[in-house]
Amino acid sequence: MTSKHWMILSALIAMGGAVQTAHAADFEDFARVISVTPQMEQINVPRQDCRTEYETTQRYRQPERQAERSNGGAILGGVAGGLLGSQVGGGNGRIAAAAAGAIAGALVGDRMDNNNTNSNNNYNNQPSYETRPVRQCRNVDSWETRTNGYAVTYEYHNRTYTTVMPYDPGSRLRLHVALTPRP
Template structure:
């Protein structure tokens, strides 16, 4: 064998050994096709929406007063008191009793009309509204902890990943269908 042939055989043997070693390593240590999901926590967003709630309420209030100075009660009381005072005594005493009865009757009539006006109420229905907030919680994604080979990592996905995540060329396929 000549020297160049020997060199070629040795170079060929080294190449075959190297290629066989790489192929054997690839066969014995294949790249994983899936990442195992260790945990998937939902990520939520809560929004509050205003909503108006209205109810009809019966309101009692004092009726409008037609005689705020209570002139009618005072006048009727004064006349009645004067008539009663006129029945007492005679002469100058009768005059004083009439005047005193008119004054007392006027005051009493005024107070009676005041009490009647305060108790005079009307009812009306009033619509009262208030704003309440309704909470809505929406899942916007999932924080996923996974293991790919011997490495652990975290990723956020827009859908629940299932038990495994497909891997292609060492990269997670986050848009791929869920693996069983």
């Protein structure tokens, strides 16, 4: 080997020692875990609560057009009543009975002929009820508890430290120790 090669080899060995010395201050060790406390937070996750209710409404029917009254029943009733009245009694009593029969017959005939016309008015004034489903929805707060980390208290070389970690480390905590000299 030439002297040039020895110099390069000596420089490499010296650099390797320096690199080893720089890394010698960084190492891994374990600490004893004293306590682990989950860090909890409350989060609101709103949701929609819906249900169907039934609503009853009252409404009135539209009045129908009132039918026109008929005179046919009164005329027929009057003729029939007059004929029946004329069969009763004699002389002037017969004329009076015929007149009374005609009047009574006209009233009965009118009522029979126009009976349906008046009864519809009361029916139209009666309310009707209608029930229909109505969907009711509202937003409701829904709180959830979540763990967002762990407060870990550990002991290393008779000193106590606390840090927050994303997981529970168990009974031992792996540490990366880096020693640096003070200037």
